[in-house]
Amino acid sequence: MSLATTHFEILSFPFELITNDKKFFTEFLELNSALASPGNGRLPQVQYSVIKNTKYFCIRENGKFRNRWVHRWPLYLSVMMCVRDSLYQHLKEYLFLHSGAVAKGNNKAVLLAGPSGSGKSTLTLGLLNYGYQYLTDEVVVISLSDLRVLPFQRPIYIYGWQSTVSDDVGKHFKFYRFKERYENTVQPWQYAVPQRDVVLPKDSRCEVAWIIFPRYNETQKGSCLRPMSKAEAAFKLMQNGWNMEHFYDRGLKLCSELVKKADCYQLLMGDLKEACELIEKLTGEATVSVEPEILNNIWKRKVLL
Amino acid sequence: MQSLKKRSDLLIEEIEDEVVIYDPRTHRVHHLNPMASIIWELFEVCSSPKEIAKEIVDVLKTDSSTVEKDVQETLKQLQVKGLLE
Numbered sequence A: 001m002s003l004a005t006t007h008f009e010i011l012s013f014p015f016e017l018i019t020n021d022k023k024f025f026t027e028f029l030e031l032n033s034a035l036a037s038p039g040n041g042r043l044p045q046v047q048y049s050v051i052k053n054t055k056y057f058c059i060r061e062n063g064k065f066r067n068r069w070v071h072r073w074p075l076y077l078s079v080m081m082c083v084r085d086s087l088y089q090h091l092k093e094y095l096f097l098h099s100g101a102v103a104k105g106n107n108k109a110v111l112l113a114g115p116s117g118s119g120k121s122t123l124t125l126g127l128l129n130y131g132y133q134y135l136t137d138e139v140v141v142i143s144l145s146d147l148r149v150l151p152f153q154r155p156i157y158i159y160g161w162q163s164t165v166s167d168d169v170g171k172h173f174k175f176y177r178f179k180e181r182y183e184n185t186v187q188p189w190q191y192a193v194p195q196r197d198v199v200l201p202k203d204s205r206c207e208v209a210w211i212i213f214p215r216y217n218e219t220q221k222g223s224c225l226r227p228m229s230k231a232e233a234a235f236k237l238m239q240n241g242w243n244m245e246h247f248y249d250r251g252l253k254l255c256s257e258l259v260k261k262a263d264c265y266q267l268l269m270g271d272l273k274e275a276c277e278l279i280e281k282l283t284g285e286a287t288v289s290v291e292p293e294i295l296n297n298i299w300k301r302k303v304l305l
Numbered sequence B: 001m002q003s004l005k006k007r008s009d010l011l012i013e014e015i016e017d018e019v020v021i022y023d024p025r026t027h028r029v030h031h032l033n034p035m036a037s038i039i040w041e042l043f044e045v046c047s048s049p050k051e052i053a054k055e056i057v058d059v060l061k062t063d064s065s066t067v068e069k070d071v072q073e074t075l076k077q078l079q080v081k082g083l084l085e
Helices: A022-031 A073-090 A120-130 A230-239 A249-261 A272-283 A292-300 B034-042 B049-060 B064-080
Strands: A004-010 A013-019 A046-052 A057-061 A064-069 A094-104 A108-113 A133-136 A139-143 A148-150 A156-159 A173-178 A189-194 A206-216 A223-227 A263-269 B011-015 B018-023 B028-032
Touching: A004 A022, A013 A022, A013 A073, A022 A073, A022 A173, A022 A189, A046 A073, A057 A073, A064 A073, A073 A094, A094 A120, A094 A148, A108 A120, A108 A148, A108 A272, A120 A133, A120 A156, A120 A206, A120 A272, A133 A139, A206 A230, A206 A249, A206 A272, A223 A272, A230 A249, A230 A263, A230 B011, A230 B018, A230 B028, A249 B011, A249 B018, A263 A272, B018 B034, B028 B034, B034 B049, B034 B064, B049 B064
Parallel strands: A013 A046, A108 A206, A206 A263
Antiparallel strands: A004 A013, A046 A057, A057 A064, A094 A108, A094 A133, A094 A139, A139 A148, A148 A206, A156 A189, A173 A189, A223 A263, B011 B018, B018 B028
C-alpha cells in the first residue's frame, strides 16, 4: 500500500496528513491552498490518516478513529472539521467566532456574525464584487493580543449550484465540483477556493471596524441595516463563539472590547444587492458597479453554512 | 419577599447603559435591555421591588402601576434565569 504524506500548518500549528488515496491527497491540498501553509520543519502536533479500504475511507486522528465515509467528497469537509476542532482545542491565543469576514482598505474588517442559515456565506461572496477582500467564512480568528482578525481563508462549501457561477464571482474563487452525492441529498456539492486576487497575506491583521449580524428572510422585501446596541452585540458574539469555553470570564471581556471598538448593526436581508450596497455605504465609498443579475445568481443558490 | 441579591459569582459587563451577564455555572450569557439594566443596578441601593419602582417613577415621572408591574416581571425573569440568590 503506497502512502502519501504531507506536513502543513494552519495558524502556525503543525499537522501531518497521511493517506493511501492519491486523488484525495491532491484535492485536499488544492482545496486548502489558501488556508494552509507548507510545514515548517516542526514536529506535527496532530496526525490525520485517511485510509481507504475495500468499503470505506477511515479518518483517524493520532491513531484514534474519528469517522468513516463511503464516498470521497465528504472527506474534505470531515477532515477539515477535525482540523478545526484541533485548532480550537490547542490554540488558546485566539478567539474563534462563528462569523464570516471581509476586509476593505486600510485593513479594516467587516465581521458577518451569526448562526447557520443567517446568510453570512452568501453575503461574503456577494461583497467580493464590491472590492472587498476575503478574510474568512464561518470561522473568524481573533488574536487575543491585539483583538485583530487574522485571515483564515478556508474554502466555502456550497451545495445546489447547478450551473457555473457568474464570471464575476468565479474569478475570485476556483470551484471544485464533486460528482458524488451524499445519501440524503440530490444536489452536487462544490467547494469555492479563494484565489490570489482576493486573498490577503497570511500575516495580515485587520482591525474589527464593523460587526454586522445578518438575518436572511426570503419573504422580506429589500434589506435594511439597523444599529444594534453594543451590549446586544457582545451578547450575540458570546453566543457565536467556537471556543468560548476556554475563556469563561475573559470571553465576555473580549467580546465587550471588540464591540466597543466597532460599529454594530443588524442586517435584515431580503435582497442581496441591496444588502451589499448598504454595507458598502456604511464602510466607504462605492468602487465597483455590479450588475444586479450577477448578485441574483449568487442569491438564488444556497451556500452551506 | 423576593430576593434582590445578585449572585456573587456572576460576571457582569456594563456596556453603554446595558448589562451583559455571564453565568459561570451554566456557561450561559444574558443580555438585559435598558429597563432591566436599570432595575439590576438598583439592586445595589434598594431593598424591595416597591423601592425600585419608586426610584424609577421618581426619575422617569411615569405611571407607577406600570413600573411596578415591569419590576415584578423583570425580577421573575431574573429568578427564572437563576441570576438571583
